[in-house]
Amino acid sequence: MAKVLVVTSGKGGVGKTTSTAALGVALAQTGQNVVVVDFDVGLRNLDLVMGAERRVVFDLINVIQGEAKLAQALIRDKRIETLSILPASQTRDKDALTAEGVARVMQELREKFDWVICDSPAGIERGAQLAMYHADHAIVVTNPEVSSVRDSDRIIGMLDSTTEKAKGGGKIEKHLLLTRYDPARAARGEMLRIEDVLEILSIPLLGIIPESEEVLRASNLGAPVTLSSPDSPPARAYAEAARRLEGEKLEITVPTERKGLLARLFKGKS
């Protein structure tokens, strides 16, 4: 049975697309069939972050409006064969997303894949609501910063009230993904600590992604960080988050740079 996941946040720029791409890769690397779906109609970027921008022919809106079959719009990743991407439309506006159309496409995706990961647009409008509507799980991406935490709180409220699961009397499973975390700044009292954010939002923690230069490098290259530098701290954090999504119980830590022997010898001097 396929699992539908929405990656959402309310606030823009906190790492939804980065996280969608990195988790998509990590889940697909285990051999499961994964599709990442861009819901940001008019401002698509998942294709770019995944390095598939030149391979887009048809998109989600084309499929919804019956101008293309789903199989024609799906782009198979060149590096991982079990990973596909369904791009959003760049030229249409978000009103082209209809509730019935999205429901039909989601049903078809559920039949084809093990994981359907929906990259939500920012905001709380129609696009964001449709992205979360069919989800079984929600990943709430949050930065340790006041406006992001506030927006996440708002999104959590929506997940509990306006999704298909919630309307049917069920509960969508929510997971907090804390991104751009800097343990040193948190220790100095300059940044909200993990415990602070958890206490305020009170949903279970899926992972902590440390602030890292590797994330920008990955998007520059069009390769999700879990592919471009799998040993880097953010990649390891994403890989562990993906294992938790599969039900593994792993202790949550903030991965740090693995130092080589030389660096370790000279530790403290640098």
Place this chain on the structure above:
Amino acid sequence: MSLFGSFFGRGTKTSAPVARDRLQILLAHERTGKGDESDLLNKLHTEILEVIKRHIPVDQDKVQVKLDRGNSVSMLEIDIEVPQIKSPSYR
């Protein structure tokens, strides 16, 4: 470095606890479901006004209904400004 910093008045107070406290207060308010609350207050306002109007002529804006949510106790405050009522010589 941090010792040096605090010695020279770089401000010893950290900002993260301030952020946490501000968020906790703000979200406690936002979570009460603003929509429902103002709806409740509107209903109360209309019904209270109806009852009073039956006995005393009073303007709509002379009836104020407010709800203050505290941590342990919430206060429903109803202010009604009535015109000078003549001494009850009738009846």
